Amino acid sequence: MSKQLVLMDCDGGVDDYLSVMLLMTMTQVQPIGVIVTPADCYIEPAVSATRKILDLMGCHDVPVAESTVRGINPFPRLYRRDSFIVDHLPILNENETIKTPKVSESGQNFMVRSLQQAPEPVTLLVTGPLTTVASAIEISPEIEAKIKQIIWMGGALNVPGNVERSLEAGQDGSAEWNAYWDPIAVERVWQTNIPIVLCSLDVTNNVPVTSAFVQRIGKQRRYPLSDLAGQCYALVIPQDFYFWDVLATAYLAHPEFYQLREWETVIVTSGLSQGRTKVEPGGRLIKAMEKVDTERFYEYILQQWKR
Numbered sequence: 021m022s023k024q025l026v027l028m029d030c031d032g033g034v035d036d037y038l039s040v041m042l043l044m045t046m047t048q049v050q051p052i053g054v055i056v057t058p059a060d061c062y063i064e065p066a067v068s069a070t071r072k073i074l075d076l077m078g079c080h081d082v083p084v085a086e087s088t089v090r091g092i093n094p095f096p097r098l099y100r101r102d103s104f105i106v107d108h109l110p111i112l113n114e115n116e117t118i119k120t121p122k123v124s125e126s127g128q129n130f131m132v133r134s135l136q137q138a139p140e141p142v143t144l145l146v147t148g149p150l151t152t153v154a155s156a157i158e159i160s161p162e163i164e165a166k167i168k169q170i171i172w173m174g175g176a177l178n179v180p181g182n183v184e185r186s187l188e189a190g191q192d193g194s195a196e197w198n199a200y201w202d203p204i205a206v207e208r209v210w211q212t213n214i215p216i217v218l219c220s221l222d223v224t225n226n227v228p229v230t231s232a233f234v235q236r237i238g239k240q241r242r243y244p245l246s247d248l249a250g251q252c253y254a255l256v257i258p259q260d261f262y263f264w265d266v267l268a269t270a271y272l273a274h275p276e277f278y279q280l281r282e283w284e285t286v287i288v289t290s291g292l293s294q295g296r297t298k299v300e301p302g303g304r305l306i307k308a309m310e311k312v313d314t315e316r317f318y319e320y321i322l323q324q325w326k327r
């Protein structure tokens with residue numbers, strides 16, 4: 021059986037690095053590139069850290085591209101600074117130079133070219149805002165036919181969002197951050213006919229990063245990937261942290277862990293609810309992860325990072 025082609029578009033947060041780490045361990049997929057969108061990060065350390073992680077895993081043939089799109093509502097600096105910390109972790113700095121190539125074209129142009137050149141439709145795994153995808157579709161609308169599906173960590177359907185009112189003055193708390201960064205881009209992607217599978221807060225709220233989990237990964241820290249993952253989770257454990265991006269990523273290898281459900285949805289693009297992914301009859305049909313077998317998920321990632 022041929023492997024599923026996957027193009028990843030992440031945004032340089034802690035769980036984006038861990039998602040790259042999980043994706044590269046999967047035997048079921050063939051990653052054709054990793055794009056970093058400048059959202060939940062500062063872009064230079066985020067691109068650097070992503071390339072160093074690919075080096076650590078011996079995946080030097082997977083190119084990394086830097087998207088140059090811009091969002092509307094920036095992520096908080098407190099989140100974005102994690103990109104500097106991860107880029108400076110000792111385990112990622114044993115070598116003088118980085119082997120994994122950074123392509124010279126922008127991430128959005130790289131997405132267009134990769135899809136045009138792919139021998140078959142490609143799955144897009146998007147663990148940040150949809151701006152790079154929307155931009156690529158604007159550049160070259162015919163690539164829509166080369167996108168098999170979009171797995172997107174984003175949105176909040178029947179639960180509150182995670183854009184806190186205290187941080188973002190005037191917002192009503194209904195938006196999820198990846199959608200809030202650029203609601204216009206979400207709506208643009210919603211206008212296509214590409215199958216969309218959402219890993220929204222509805223499901224991720226049930227899969228927290230717990231001290232018990234971090235201690236489990238600590239017990240296997242003699243494996244470099246577990247050591248790195250444990251350090252990353254220790255960095256974010258003071259926040260209310262969930263397996264957002266990693267949960268979306270694991271779906272590629274083990275869809276049977278998940279139950280999906282269809283919803284009709286619209287995107288709110290302005291005002292106090294901007295970025296809300298709202299369930300509304302007659303709206304755009306998507307599938308969303310409804311439930312996940314949490315224990316099998318935890319076991320799976322612990323197993324994959326035992327290397």
Ligand SMILES: [Ca+2]
Nearest residue numbers: 033036147148
């Ligand atoms: Ca992310």
